[in-house]
Amino acid sequence: MSTTRTPAPTTEEPLAEPVAPPEPPSARRGWLRRHADEWRLALRKDWRLYTFLILPVVWLLIFRYTPMLGNLVAFNRFRPGSSMFGDEWVGFYYFEMFIQDPMFWRVFTNTVILGALTLIVVFPMPIALALMLNELRSRKFKRITQTITYLPHFMSMVIVAGFVFQLTAVNGTVNQIVEAFGGDAITFMQEPGWFRQIYVSSEIWQTVGFGTILYLAALTTIDDQLYEAARIDGANRWQQTWHVTIPGLVPTIVVLLVLNIGTFMAVGFEKVLLLYNPLTYPTADVIATYVYRVALNSGNFSYGAAIGLFEALIGLILVLSANAVARRVTGASLW
Secondary structure, X not given: OOOOOOOOOOOOOOOOOOOOOOOOHHHHHHHHHHHHHHHHXXXXXXXXXXXXHHHHHHHHHHHHHHHHHHXXXXXXXXXXXXXXXXXXXXXXXXXXXXHOOHHHHHHHHHHHHHHHHHHHHHOHHXXXXXXXXXXXXXXXXXXXXXXXXXXXXXXXXXXXXXXXXXXXXOXXXXXXXXXXXXXXOOOXXXXXXXXXXXXXXXXXXXXXXXXXXXXXXXXXXXXXXXXXXXXXXXXXXXXXXXXXXXXXXXXXXXXXXXXXXXXOOOOOHHHHHHHOOHHHHHHHOOHHHXXXXXXXXXXXXXXXXXXXXXXXXXXXXXXXXXXXXXXXXXXXXXX
């Protein structure tokens, strides 16, 4: 009687997957050559379209990137008549100088407060106005409303400042209304406590109408079938706005929010310069106006360049952080 023996189970480990050898330099050169050929072919095929990039690129190089070399003045002592980049290396002397300057921290605080008020109060206003305009059924009334709200954007900043001075003068419209209700006239433009309210109010009046254009354009891209499905499910107008319209605006809102955060520290220099005066410096003086007085009026260009570079670095950090948070939370971002 024959018996068959079963082979003993083996405990050998499975073979590891072979590791691909590193790509030789010749292959990398081949990849670069292949892509260079593709770019050359695209350039030869669509060269007429690429010619439109010449002027914008030249403009950016001359007026945006070349002036960045001026940041070297922040690390050098600049003397009128010497080299445009300074003639004596001082390192971080001017940075330490403004960090120890109490005046700088006062204008820094004013800048943060005005930037926060602009972001919190002014930024949501175009969204609300766009949603309200989207609900209007009368095309004629909608056009009239848009025209009226757009007009302040096209006014010169000097004219806007003139309007503000006329409205808030001692015998201006606002004080006439106050006195009509039994109050006393207020010297708005001489009291520091009123500057922030006046600035934010004028910013709303000037920018909100024009800011609705992008949101109204984004509203036209929302599929009408989504509204139809919401109506079939019994959603009223408010529910349709909350569950369909606002989610459709989220990508546009996120992109504009990131851009606004990037300019958080760059509070409107022209408007502040036109509206403020020495009496309102405690609440009105911001980094941009302080740099203007220090660098141009006093001639301390190196000190002003150091403050400007510090402000630019804060703006860069803010826009990078806001973009990363927006990409992680909402999935929409600038890049």
